Amino acid sequence: MKYASIGPISTFLPQRIETNQQLQEEFPGWDMDLIFTKTGIAARHIAEPAETASDLGVQAAQRLFEEHNVDPQSIDFLLFCTQTPDYPLPTTACLMQERLGLRVSCGALDFNLGCSGFIYGLSLAEGLIRAGIARRVLFITAETYSKYIDADDRSLRTIFGDGAAATLIEASDEPTLDGFQFGTDGTGADTLMVTDGGARRPEDAHTPRHRKRWDSRLYMDGPALINFTVGAIPQLVQNIFSAAGIPNSAVDLYLFHQATRKMLEQLQESLGVDSDRMPIALENVGNTVSATIPLLIHDLRKQGRLKKGSKHLLVGFGVGWSWGGCIWHDHYGSEA
Structure with missing residues:
Protein backbone atom coordinates (compact mmCIF):
# COMPACT_ATOMS: atom_id res chain seq x y z
CA MET A 1 0.00 0.00 0.00
CA PRO A 175 2.76 6.57 6.35
CA THR A 176 3.37 10.28 6.95
CA LEU A 177 -0.10 11.50 7.97
CA ASP A 178 -1.65 10.00 11.08
CA GLY A 179 -4.39 10.52 13.63
CA PHE A 180 -6.86 12.41 11.42
CA GLN A 181 -9.74 13.85 13.45
CA PHE A 182 -12.59 16.07 12.28
CA GLY A 183 -15.49 18.02 13.69
CA THR A 184 -18.55 19.81 12.34
CA ASP A 185 -21.18 21.95 14.07
CA GLY A 186 -23.58 23.63 11.68
CA THR A 187 -25.19 25.62 14.49
CA GLY A 188 -22.26 28.01 14.05
CA ALA A 189 -22.92 28.65 10.36
CA ASP A 190 -24.42 32.05 11.15
CA THR A 191 -21.15 33.37 12.64
CA LEU A 192 -19.20 33.56 9.35
CA MET A 193 -21.19 33.58 6.17
CA VAL A 194 -22.04 35.03 2.76
CA THR A 195 -25.76 34.60 2.16
CA ASP A 196 -26.04 35.74 -1.48
CA GLY A 197 -24.80 34.17 -4.71
CA GLY A 198 -26.24 30.71 -4.11
CA ALA A 199 -29.53 29.07 -5.04
CA ARG A 200 -31.41 29.87 -1.83
CA ARG A 201 -33.72 32.87 -2.09
CA PRO A 202 -32.66 35.90 -0.01
CA GLU A 203 -35.91 35.83 1.95
CA ASP A 204 -35.26 32.19 2.93
CA ALA A 205 -31.56 32.55 3.68
CA HIS A 206 -29.88 32.20 7.05
CA THR A 207 -29.49 35.49 8.87
CA PRO A 208 -26.29 36.60 10.63
CA ARG A 209 -26.20 35.85 14.34
CA HIS A 210 -26.14 39.53 15.27
CA ARG A 211 -26.80 42.84 13.57
CA LYS A 212 -24.50 43.56 10.64
CA ARG A 213 -22.49 46.73 11.26
CA TRP A 214 -21.09 47.08 7.72
CA ASP A 215 -22.30 46.47 4.18
CA SER A 216 -19.88 43.63 3.41
CA ARG A 217 -21.35 40.54 1.77
CA LEU A 218 -19.26 38.62 4.30
CA TYR A 219 -20.44 38.64 7.91
CA MET A 220 -18.30 37.59 10.86
CA ASP A 221 -19.05 37.31 14.56
CA GLY A 222 -15.48 37.39 15.88
CA PRO A 223 -16.17 36.78 19.60
CA ALA A 224 -18.36 33.74 18.82
CA LEU A 225 -15.63 32.29 16.60
CA ILE A 226 -13.04 32.74 19.34
CA ASN A 227 -15.31 31.06 21.89
CA PHE A 228 -15.94 28.15 19.50
CA THR A 229 -12.24 27.75 18.78
CA VAL A 230 -11.05 27.86 22.38
CA GLY A 231 -13.81 25.40 23.29
CA ALA A 232 -13.38 22.86 20.49
CA ILE A 233 -9.69 22.80 19.59
CA PRO A 234 -8.14 21.58 22.87
CA GLN A 235 -10.37 18.49 22.73
CA LEU A 236 -9.52 18.01 19.05
CA VAL A 237 -5.80 18.13 19.86
CA GLN A 238 -6.24 15.57 22.62
CA ASN A 239 -8.17 13.29 20.25
CA ILE A 240 -5.45 13.55 17.59
CA PHE A 241 -2.70 12.55 19.99
CA SER A 242 -4.82 9.67 21.27
CA ALA A 243 -5.59 8.45 17.74
CA ALA A 244 -1.91 8.68 16.76
CA GLY A 245 -0.81 6.99 19.97
CA ILE A 246 1.80 9.62 20.86
CA PRO A 247 2.16 12.26 23.61
CA ASN A 248 2.09 15.96 22.82
CA SER A 249 5.79 16.14 23.64
CA ALA A 250 6.50 13.96 20.58
CA VAL A 251 5.71 16.73 18.10
CA ASP A 252 8.05 19.57 17.30
CA LEU A 253 5.66 22.30 16.14
CA TYR A 254 1.95 23.09 16.35
CA LEU A 255 1.12 24.37 12.86
CA PHE A 256 -2.30 25.97 13.20
CA HIS A 257 -4.59 27.90 10.88
CA GLN A 258 -3.40 31.50 11.03
CA ALA A 259 -6.61 33.28 12.08
CA THR A 260 -5.48 36.20 14.22
CA ARG A 261 -2.71 36.64 16.77
CA LYS A 262 -5.23 37.01 19.61
CA MET A 263 -6.92 33.71 18.76
CA LEU A 264 -3.61 31.84 18.42
CA GLU A 265 -2.28 33.27 21.68
CA GLN A 266 -5.44 32.14 23.46
CA LEU A 267 -4.91 28.65 22.03
CA GLN A 268 -1.27 28.70 23.15
CA GLU A 269 -2.42 29.48 26.68
CA SER A 270 -5.26 26.97 26.66
CA LEU A 271 -3.02 24.18 25.35
CA GLY A 272 -0.03 25.12 27.49
CA VAL A 273 2.20 25.40 24.43
CA ASP A 274 5.21 27.72 24.33
CA SER A 275 5.06 30.37 21.62
CA ASP A 276 8.16 28.99 19.88
CA ARG A 277 6.31 25.70 19.30
CA MET A 278 3.24 27.40 17.79
CA PRO A 279 4.56 29.87 15.21
CA ILE A 280 2.46 32.89 14.23
CA ALA A 281 3.23 34.11 10.72
CA LEU A 282 0.44 36.34 9.44
CA GLU A 283 1.88 39.84 9.93
CA ASN A 284 2.48 40.50 6.24
CA VAL A 285 -0.22 38.32 4.63
CA GLY A 286 -3.21 38.36 6.98
CA ASN A 287 -5.70 35.54 7.33
CA THR A 288 -5.74 33.78 3.92
CA VAL A 289 -8.34 31.21 5.05
CA SER A 290 -7.64 27.78 3.45
CA ALA A 291 -4.15 28.84 2.35
CA THR A 292 -2.76 29.76 5.78
CA ILE A 293 -1.25 26.39 6.76
CA PRO A 294 0.60 25.71 3.47
CA LEU A 295 1.82 29.32 3.45
CA LEU A 296 3.11 28.77 7.00
CA ILE A 297 4.83 25.51 6.02
CA HIS A 298 6.40 27.21 3.00
CA ASP A 299 7.79 30.03 5.17
CA LEU A 300 9.13 27.66 7.82
CA ARG A 301 10.84 25.60 5.15
CA LYS A 302 12.57 28.69 3.80
CA GLN A 303 13.76 29.43 7.33
CA GLY A 304 15.12 25.89 7.69
CA ARG A 305 12.86 25.20 10.70
CA LEU A 306 11.28 22.00 9.34
CA LYS A 307 13.74 19.13 9.58
CA LYS A 308 13.46 15.81 7.78
CA GLY A 309 12.08 13.21 10.17
CA SER A 310 10.39 15.75 12.45
CA LYS A 311 6.75 15.48 13.56
CA HIS A 312 4.24 18.31 13.60
CA LEU A 313 0.61 18.84 14.56
CA LEU A 314 -1.55 20.35 11.79
CA VAL A 315 -4.88 21.93 12.82
CA GLY A 316 -7.47 23.97 10.94
CA PHE A 317 -10.67 25.50 12.32
CA GLY A 318 -13.31 28.09 11.54
CA VAL A 319 -16.12 28.77 9.08
CA GLY A 320 -18.84 26.17 9.18
CA TRP A 321 -18.18 25.54 12.03
CA SER A 322 -15.63 23.03 10.81
CA TRP A 323 -12.39 21.78 12.32
CA GLY A 324 -9.82 19.05 11.77
CA GLY A 325 -6.25 18.03 12.37
CA CYS A 326 -3.61 15.33 12.07
CA ILE A 327 -0.01 14.43 12.85
CA TRP A 328 2.45 15.06 10.02
CA HIS A 329 5.70 13.10 9.79
CA ASP A 330 7.84 15.33 7.57
CA HIS A 331 9.83 13.25 5.07
CA TYR A 332 10.55 16.23 2.84
CA GLY A 333 12.17 18.71 5.24
CA SER A 334 15.77 19.81 5.28
CA GLU A 335 18.41 17.53 6.74
CA ALA A 336 18.76 17.81 10.50
Whole structure:
Protein backbone atom coordinates (compact mmCIF):
# COMPACT_ATOMS: atom_id res chain seq x y z
CA MET A 1 0.00 0.00 0.00
CA LYS A 2 1.08 3.56 -0.72
CA TYR A 3 0.56 6.53 1.57
CA ALA A 4 0.30 10.29 1.02
CA SER A 5 3.35 12.47 1.69
CA ILE A 6 3.44 16.27 1.65
CA GLY A 7 6.04 17.27 -0.92
CA PRO A 8 7.09 20.69 -2.23
CA ILE A 9 4.88 23.75 -1.82
CA SER A 10 4.88 26.92 -3.91
CA THR A 11 2.85 30.04 -3.18
CA PHE A 12 1.51 33.08 -4.95
CA LEU A 13 0.36 36.39 -3.44
CA PRO A 14 -1.22 39.24 -5.40
CA GLN A 15 1.11 42.14 -6.19
CA ARG A 16 -1.10 44.76 -4.56
CA ILE A 17 -0.28 45.22 -0.87
CA GLU A 18 -2.55 47.06 1.55
CA THR A 19 -0.78 48.16 4.74
CA ASN A 20 -2.13 49.33 8.07
CA GLN A 21 -0.52 52.70 7.42
CA GLN A 22 -2.54 53.05 4.22
CA LEU A 23 -5.73 52.15 6.06
CA GLN A 24 -4.90 54.68 8.79
CA GLU A 25 -4.53 57.41 6.17
CA GLU A 26 -7.81 56.38 4.54
CA PHE A 27 -9.66 56.13 7.86
CA PRO A 28 -8.07 58.46 10.47
CA GLY A 29 -10.61 57.35 13.07
CA TRP A 30 -9.48 53.72 13.04
CA ASP A 31 -7.14 52.80 15.90
CA MET A 32 -4.68 50.75 13.86
CA ASP A 33 -2.28 50.28 16.76
CA LEU A 34 -5.01 48.57 18.78
CA ILE A 35 -6.12 46.55 15.75
CA PHE A 36 -2.55 45.34 15.17
CA THR A 37 -2.24 44.33 18.81
CA LYS A 38 -5.31 42.09 18.46
CA THR A 39 -4.79 40.75 14.94
CA GLY A 40 -1.00 40.72 14.58
CA ILE A 41 -1.55 41.79 10.96
CA ALA A 42 0.28 44.79 9.45
CA ALA A 43 -0.33 44.18 5.74
CA ARG A 44 -2.39 42.06 3.37
CA HIS A 45 -2.13 41.15 -0.32
CA ILE A 46 -5.31 42.07 -2.21
CA ALA A 47 -6.41 40.64 -5.56
CA GLU A 48 -7.20 43.04 -8.38
CA PRO A 49 -10.85 43.33 -9.48
CA ALA A 50 -10.27 41.01 -12.44
CA GLU A 51 -8.05 38.59 -10.48
CA THR A 52 -9.79 35.48 -9.13
CA ALA A 53 -8.84 32.66 -6.78
CA SER A 54 -8.22 30.39 -9.78
CA ASP A 55 -5.79 32.96 -11.20
CA LEU A 56 -3.85 32.92 -7.93
CA GLY A 57 -3.98 29.13 -7.78
CA VAL A 58 -2.77 28.69 -11.34
CA GLN A 59 0.16 31.02 -10.66
CA ALA A 60 1.08 29.03 -7.54
CA ALA A 61 0.87 25.73 -9.44
CA GLN A 62 2.97 27.04 -12.32
CA ARG A 63 5.60 28.10 -9.80
CA LEU A 64 5.47 24.63 -8.28
CA PHE A 65 6.08 23.07 -11.70
CA GLU A 66 8.97 25.42 -12.46
CA GLU A 67 10.64 25.61 -9.03
CA HIS A 68 10.52 21.87 -8.35
CA ASN A 69 10.75 20.42 -11.87
CA VAL A 70 7.28 18.85 -11.75
CA ASP A 71 5.83 17.63 -15.05
CA PRO A 72 2.16 18.71 -15.28
CA GLN A 73 1.46 15.49 -17.15
CA SER A 74 2.48 13.52 -14.05
CA ILE A 75 -0.47 14.85 -12.02
CA ASP A 76 -3.20 12.25 -11.50
CA PHE A 77 -5.69 14.37 -9.59
CA LEU A 78 -6.33 18.07 -8.92
CA LEU A 79 -7.98 19.13 -5.68
CA PHE A 80 -8.99 22.80 -5.41
CA CYS A 81 -10.17 24.21 -2.08
CA THR A 82 -11.77 27.65 -2.21
CA GLN A 83 -14.78 29.60 -0.95
CA THR A 84 -14.44 32.13 -3.78
CA PRO A 85 -14.87 30.05 -6.96
CA ASP A 86 -14.93 31.68 -10.38
CA TYR A 87 -18.50 30.55 -11.08
CA PRO A 88 -21.33 28.61 -9.36
CA LEU A 89 -20.69 26.16 -12.20
CA PRO A 90 -18.70 24.73 -13.89
CA THR A 91 -16.26 23.37 -11.33
CA THR A 92 -13.32 25.77 -11.19
CA ALA A 93 -10.87 22.84 -11.02
CA CYS A 94 -11.99 21.82 -14.52
CA LEU A 95 -11.01 25.26 -15.84
CA MET A 96 -7.68 25.02 -14.02
CA GLN A 97 -6.96 21.60 -15.53
CA GLU A 98 -6.98 23.14 -19.00
CA ARG A 99 -4.98 26.21 -17.99
CA LEU A 100 -2.30 24.12 -16.28
CA GLY A 101 -1.94 21.63 -19.11
CA LEU A 102 -2.90 18.63 -17.00
CA ARG A 103 -3.83 15.53 -18.97
CA VAL A 104 -7.52 14.88 -19.70
CA SER A 105 -7.39 11.60 -17.76
CA CYS A 106 -6.68 13.66 -14.62
CA GLY A 107 -9.44 13.89 -12.02
CA ALA A 108 -10.38 17.38 -10.82
CA LEU A 109 -12.78 18.70 -8.21
CA ASP A 110 -13.49 21.73 -6.04
CA PHE A 111 -14.50 21.60 -2.43
CA ASN A 112 -15.90 24.57 -0.56
CA LEU A 113 -14.26 24.63 2.84
CA GLY A 114 -12.38 27.46 4.47
CA CYS A 115 -10.12 27.46 7.49
CA SER A 116 -10.06 23.65 7.94
CA GLY A 117 -9.77 23.05 4.18
CA PHE A 118 -6.08 22.14 4.09
CA ILE A 119 -6.61 19.29 6.57
CA TYR A 120 -9.62 18.00 4.64
CA GLY A 121 -7.66 18.14 1.40
CA LEU A 122 -4.81 16.14 2.91
CA SER A 123 -7.27 13.44 3.99
CA LEU A 124 -8.84 13.34 0.51
CA ALA A 125 -5.41 13.01 -1.10
CA GLU A 126 -4.52 10.28 1.41
CA GLY A 127 -7.65 8.37 0.40
CA LEU A 128 -6.94 8.71 -3.33
CA ILE A 129 -3.38 7.49 -2.92
CA ARG A 130 -4.19 4.65 -0.51
CA ALA A 131 -6.94 3.45 -2.88
CA GLY A 132 -4.46 3.34 -5.75
CA ILE A 133 -6.41 5.95 -7.72
CA ALA A 134 -3.57 8.48 -7.80
CA ARG A 135 0.15 8.67 -7.15
CA ARG A 136 0.53 12.44 -7.52
CA VAL A 137 -2.12 14.87 -6.30
CA LEU A 138 -1.91 18.60 -6.97
CA PHE A 139 -3.67 20.27 -4.05
CA ILE A 140 -4.36 24.00 -4.52
CA THR A 141 -5.79 26.26 -1.82
CA ALA A 142 -6.69 29.80 -2.91
CA GLU A 143 -8.94 32.54 -1.57
CA THR A 144 -10.00 36.07 -2.49
CA TYR A 145 -12.15 36.97 0.52
CA SER A 146 -11.44 40.64 -0.22
CA LYS A 147 -14.16 40.46 -2.91
CA TYR A 148 -16.74 39.91 -0.18
CA ILE A 149 -15.61 42.85 1.99
CA ASP A 150 -16.89 46.42 1.88
CA ALA A 151 -14.19 49.11 1.87
CA ASP A 152 -15.55 50.64 5.10
CA ASP A 153 -15.59 47.36 7.04
CA ARG A 154 -13.07 47.83 9.84
CA SER A 155 -13.55 44.36 11.34
CA LEU A 156 -12.90 42.37 8.15
CA ARG A 157 -10.71 44.55 5.97
CA THR A 158 -7.98 44.59 8.60
CA ILE A 159 -7.88 40.76 8.85
CA PHE A 160 -8.37 38.94 5.56
CA GLY A 161 -5.80 38.80 2.78
CA ASP A 162 -5.81 36.99 -0.57
CA GLY A 163 -3.36 34.30 -1.55
CA ALA A 164 -2.77 30.79 -2.86
CA ALA A 165 -0.60 27.75 -2.27
CA ALA A 166 0.04 24.72 -4.47
CA THR A 167 1.05 21.56 -2.60
CA LEU A 168 2.31 18.41 -4.30
CA ILE A 169 1.14 15.30 -2.46
CA GLU A 170 2.98 12.17 -3.56
CA ALA A 171 2.81 8.44 -2.92
CA SER A 172 5.14 7.20 -0.19
CA ASP A 173 6.07 3.73 1.03
CA GLU A 174 5.72 4.87 4.64
CA PRO A 175 2.76 6.57 6.35
CA THR A 176 3.37 10.28 6.95
CA LEU A 177 -0.10 11.50 7.97
CA ASP A 178 -1.65 10.00 11.08
CA GLY A 179 -4.39 10.52 13.63
CA PHE A 180 -6.86 12.41 11.42
CA GLN A 181 -9.74 13.85 13.45
CA PHE A 182 -12.59 16.07 12.28
CA GLY A 183 -15.49 18.02 13.69
CA THR A 184 -18.55 19.81 12.34
CA ASP A 185 -21.18 21.95 14.07
CA GLY A 186 -23.58 23.63 11.68
CA THR A 187 -25.19 25.62 14.49
CA GLY A 188 -22.26 28.01 14.05
CA ALA A 189 -22.92 28.65 10.36
CA ASP A 190 -24.42 32.05 11.15
CA THR A 191 -21.15 33.37 12.64
CA LEU A 192 -19.20 33.56 9.35
CA MET A 193 -21.19 33.58 6.17
CA VAL A 194 -22.04 35.03 2.76
CA THR A 195 -25.76 34.60 2.16
CA ASP A 196 -26.04 35.74 -1.48
CA GLY A 197 -24.80 34.17 -4.71
CA GLY A 198 -26.24 30.71 -4.11
CA ALA A 199 -29.53 29.07 -5.04
CA ARG A 200 -31.41 29.87 -1.83
CA ARG A 201 -33.72 32.87 -2.09
CA PRO A 202 -32.66 35.90 -0.01
CA GLU A 203 -35.91 35.83 1.95
CA ASP A 204 -35.26 32.19 2.93
CA ALA A 205 -31.56 32.55 3.68
CA HIS A 206 -29.88 32.20 7.05
CA THR A 207 -29.49 35.49 8.87
CA PRO A 208 -26.29 36.60 10.63
CA ARG A 209 -26.20 35.85 14.34
CA HIS A 210 -26.14 39.53 15.27
CA ARG A 211 -26.80 42.84 13.57
CA LYS A 212 -24.50 43.56 10.64
CA ARG A 213 -22.49 46.73 11.26
CA TRP A 214 -21.09 47.08 7.72
CA ASP A 215 -22.30 46.47 4.18
CA SER A 216 -19.88 43.63 3.41
CA ARG A 217 -21.35 40.54 1.77
CA LEU A 218 -19.26 38.62 4.30
CA TYR A 219 -20.44 38.64 7.91
CA MET A 220 -18.30 37.59 10.86
CA ASP A 221 -19.05 37.31 14.56
CA GLY A 222 -15.48 37.39 15.88
CA PRO A 223 -16.17 36.78 19.60
CA ALA A 224 -18.36 33.74 18.82
CA LEU A 225 -15.63 32.29 16.60
CA ILE A 226 -13.04 32.74 19.34
CA ASN A 227 -15.31 31.06 21.89
CA PHE A 228 -15.94 28.15 19.50
CA THR A 229 -12.24 27.75 18.78
CA VAL A 230 -11.05 27.86 22.38
CA GLY A 231 -13.81 25.40 23.29
CA ALA A 232 -13.38 22.86 20.49
CA ILE A 233 -9.69 22.80 19.59
CA PRO A 234 -8.14 21.58 22.87
CA GLN A 235 -10.37 18.49 22.73
CA LEU A 236 -9.52 18.01 19.05
CA VAL A 237 -5.80 18.13 19.86
CA GLN A 238 -6.24 15.57 22.62
CA ASN A 239 -8.17 13.29 20.25
CA ILE A 240 -5.45 13.55 17.59
CA PHE A 241 -2.70 12.55 19.99
CA SER A 242 -4.82 9.67 21.27
CA ALA A 243 -5.59 8.45 17.74
CA ALA A 244 -1.91 8.68 16.76
CA GLY A 245 -0.81 6.99 19.97
CA ILE A 246 1.80 9.62 20.86
CA PRO A 247 2.16 12.26 23.61
CA ASN A 248 2.09 15.96 22.82
CA SER A 249 5.79 16.14 23.64
CA ALA A 250 6.50 13.96 20.58
CA VAL A 251 5.71 16.73 18.10
CA ASP A 252 8.05 19.57 17.30
CA LEU A 253 5.66 22.30 16.14
CA TYR A 254 1.95 23.09 16.35
CA LEU A 255 1.12 24.37 12.86
CA PHE A 256 -2.30 25.97 13.20
CA HIS A 257 -4.59 27.90 10.88
CA GLN A 258 -3.40 31.50 11.03
CA ALA A 259 -6.61 33.28 12.08
CA THR A 260 -5.48 36.20 14.22
CA ARG A 261 -2.71 36.64 16.77
CA LYS A 262 -5.23 37.01 19.61
CA MET A 263 -6.92 33.71 18.76
CA LEU A 264 -3.61 31.84 18.42
CA GLU A 265 -2.28 33.27 21.68
CA GLN A 266 -5.44 32.14 23.46
CA LEU A 267 -4.91 28.65 22.03
CA GLN A 268 -1.27 28.70 23.15
CA GLU A 269 -2.42 29.48 26.68
CA SER A 270 -5.26 26.97 26.66
CA LEU A 271 -3.02 24.18 25.35
CA GLY A 272 -0.03 25.12 27.49
CA VAL A 273 2.20 25.40 24.43
CA ASP A 274 5.21 27.72 24.33
CA SER A 275 5.06 30.37 21.62
CA ASP A 276 8.16 28.99 19.88
CA ARG A 277 6.31 25.70 19.30
CA MET A 278 3.24 27.40 17.79
CA PRO A 279 4.56 29.87 15.21
CA ILE A 280 2.46 32.89 14.23
CA ALA A 281 3.23 34.11 10.72
CA LEU A 282 0.44 36.34 9.44
CA GLU A 283 1.88 39.84 9.93
CA ASN A 284 2.48 40.50 6.24
CA VAL A 285 -0.22 38.32 4.63
CA GLY A 286 -3.21 38.36 6.98
CA ASN A 287 -5.70 35.54 7.33
CA THR A 288 -5.74 33.78 3.92
CA VAL A 289 -8.34 31.21 5.05
CA SER A 290 -7.64 27.78 3.45
CA ALA A 291 -4.15 28.84 2.35
CA THR A 292 -2.76 29.76 5.78
CA ILE A 293 -1.25 26.39 6.76
CA PRO A 294 0.60 25.71 3.47
CA LEU A 295 1.82 29.32 3.45
CA LEU A 296 3.11 28.77 7.00
CA ILE A 297 4.83 25.51 6.02
CA HIS A 298 6.40 27.21 3.00
CA ASP A 299 7.79 30.03 5.17
CA LEU A 300 9.13 27.66 7.82
CA ARG A 301 10.84 25.60 5.15
CA LYS A 302 12.57 28.69 3.80
CA GLN A 303 13.76 29.43 7.33
CA GLY A 304 15.12 25.89 7.69
CA ARG A 305 12.86 25.20 10.70
CA LEU A 306 11.28 22.00 9.34
CA LYS A 307 13.74 19.13 9.58
CA LYS A 308 13.46 15.81 7.78
CA GLY A 309 12.08 13.21 10.17
CA SER A 310 10.39 15.75 12.45
CA LYS A 311 6.75 15.48 13.56
CA HIS A 312 4.24 18.31 13.60
CA LEU A 313 0.61 18.84 14.56
CA LEU A 314 -1.55 20.35 11.79
CA VAL A 315 -4.88 21.93 12.82
CA GLY A 316 -7.47 23.97 10.94
CA PHE A 317 -10.67 25.50 12.32
CA GLY A 318 -13.31 28.09 11.54
CA VAL A 319 -16.12 28.77 9.08
CA GLY A 320 -18.84 26.17 9.18
CA TRP A 321 -18.18 25.54 12.03
CA SER A 322 -15.63 23.03 10.81
CA TRP A 323 -12.39 21.78 12.32
CA GLY A 324 -9.82 19.05 11.77
CA GLY A 325 -6.25 18.03 12.37
CA CYS A 326 -3.61 15.33 12.07
CA ILE A 327 -0.01 14.43 12.85
CA TRP A 328 2.45 15.06 10.02
CA HIS A 329 5.70 13.10 9.79
CA ASP A 330 7.84 15.33 7.57
CA HIS A 331 9.83 13.25 5.07
CA TYR A 332 10.55 16.23 2.84
CA GLY A 333 12.17 18.71 5.24
CA SER A 334 15.77 19.81 5.28
CA GLU A 335 18.41 17.53 6.74
CA ALA A 336 18.76 17.81 10.50
